[in-house]
Amino acid sequence: MLILLFYIGNIMYTIKCEKIREIAPMVVLKDIPHTPDFFAGYFNYRGIIVPVIDLCQLVQGRACEMRLSTRIILVDYKGKNDTSHPLGLIAERVTETVRKPEDAFVLPDIRSEQAPYLGGIVMEKKKMIQYIDLDLLPNCINFLPGGD
Amino acid sequence: MKKLSGQSEISSRQPVENCWKRIGVWGNEEPRCPKLDEVIHCRNCDVFTQGGRNLLERNLPEEYKNEWTEVMAAKKEEALPGTVSVVIFRIEDEWLAIRTQVFAEIIDPDSLRGHSLPHRKNPVLIGVVNVHGDIQLCVSLSELLGIENAVKKDWKDQKLMMVVNTDAGRWVFPVNEILGIYHVYPHIFQNVPVTVAKAQSTYTKGIFNWKDKHVAFLDDDLLFYSLIRNVQ
Incomplete structure (x- = not known):
């Protein structure tokens, strides 16, 4: 299975590529007032309005550094009634993908109450990388369409 | 302040190491890089990969976000399915097209050294x-x-030299003008009128209209086959 590696600060995270629609460069986003800090704004993606979340802000409480390698990962997530919604995730150093067998994904028993979407672990060269579970992410960010 | 700290982090991260230009495959300093034995070529080496990655760790250039915002907002232009990619060019008064796959490049004849071949009376073979x-x-x-x-023109007066690649080698021939690479639908190809007796019709797979021009789409297999026969 192909996974995308990226960074939030100095820590590497990953996401499964099967959920990814496109990796877009950083663009100007439409800022919406009175939304949480991690909500970066709306992205005009080929005429579709896509909400974009700043993963650095969500996980570490500071905005992503604006570098060439900072990109928007466009994903599709399943909301209520199995409807699919596009979502953008800003992350740093989005430059690499690797292949991993299915059994490299481990789900530990411990789950963070605050961030259950960061539960799983992938082993890569003896390093542990947390992967972002897209099925759980929208529920944690309850203002997204299709969340609970 | 945050931005400043980010920049200092970058400059400290990269004491720009370009070992590949000194002791790697693009350099000839001695002693050679010890890693080369293992990785064979610098492009397989972590240091080289990291060098490329560091290029992406620069801050966004001005206008970068604005330009990409426009690109991403536009509808995606998808390659039309079932089209043929052709290079359209002109020789004298005739507009011709050839498959893009065989097209290699266009060269300015001023930068070419040409030479005619003595004792060759074949008009098709201009020289080397x-x-x-x-x-x-x-x-x-x-x-x-x-x-x-x-x-009637001497071939050196032609404006452009077109290079094509085939299984049987490269060919260079003068053309007067290049229109560019275009996608055309195969269904707009029309058959060559059977009454046309010119040799040209033999090499033409079909004729299509491009804007206000009639373009003859050349059968490259046959064309290069007969070129080989011709110059032997």
Whole structure:
């Protein structure tokens, strides 16, 4: 299975590529007032309005550094009634993908109450990388369409 | 303040190491890089990969976000399915097209050293030319296809040299103008009228209209086959 590696600060995270629609460069986003800090704004993606979340802000409480390698990962997530919604995730150093067998994904028993979407672990060269579970992410960010 | 701290982090991260230009495959300093034994070529080496990655750790250039915002907001132009990619060019008064797959490049004839071949009376074979250090045969498509010259010209006066790649080697031939690479639908190809007796029609797979021009789509397999026969 192909996974995308990226960074939030100095820590590497990953996401499964099967959920990814496109990796877009950083663009100007439409800022919406009175939304949480991690909500970066709306992205005009080929005429579709896509909400974009700043993963650095969500996980570490500071905005992503604006570098060439900072990109928007466009994903599709399943909301209520199995409807699919596009979502953008800003992350740093989005430059690499690797292949991993299915059994490299481990789900530990411990789950963070605050961030259950960061539960799983992938082993890569003896390093542990947390992967972002897209099925759980929208529920944690309850203002997204299709969340609970 | 945050931005400043980010920049200092970058500059401290990269004491720009370009070992590949010194002791790697793009350099010739001794002693050679010890890692080369293992990785064979610098492009397989972590240090080289990291060097490339560091290039992406620069701050966003001005206008970068604005430009990409426009690109991403536009509808995606998808390659039309079932089209043929062709290069359209002109020889004398005739507009011709050839598959893009065989097209290699366009060269300014001023930068070419050409040489005629003595004791060769074949009008199709113009001579040999030096293309990037390789000697290639230069042929005249207008002679082969029987395109009549509006004005008789010496081949050195042609504006452009077109290079094509085939399984049987490279060919260079003069053309007067290049329109560019275009996608055309195969269904707009029309058959060549059977009454046309010119040699050109043999090499033409079909004729299509491009804007206000009639373009003959050349059968490259047959064309290069007969070129080989012709110059032997």
